[in-house]
């Protein structure tokens with residue numbers, strides 16, 4: 458048995474089974490990895506890299522082609538995920554208004570960073586409540602002009 462590279466990853470086990478069935482009907486054998494971990498706690502799925510569908514080395518290229526043909530794999534003309542603008546700030550900067558249009562109609566976004574997921578696994582959900590604010594990266598959004606930004610010390 459040669460190498461079994463990861464053909465595709467999924468958040469939920471049933472998605473992996475769907476594709477496994479599709480590939481099997483086309484004569485390609487696959488193995489599903491990390492299915493149980495994701496089943497026990499869906500929250501862990503992303504942290505462990507998702508549910509993995511493995512395919513034998515020799516079937517890899519055909520598997521990719523089948524995924525494209527079946528619409529499971531879409532060539533992404535990916536919109537950049539990070540549309541954040543960097544705004545230089547100091548102590549005098551008013552962080553309660555939009556730096557672009559001066560609107561006060563803004564909100565702060567808290568997105569979990571990579572460290573957040575890593576700690577959740579390592580500490581097995583024992584997140585120290587006091588440290589939560591250190592684990593989130595803050596950004597801002599203006600509901601008037603639609604801009605998103607974060608502040609950086611100048």
Ligand SMILES: [Zn+2]
Nearest residue numbers: 555558599602
């Ligand atoms: Zn604005």
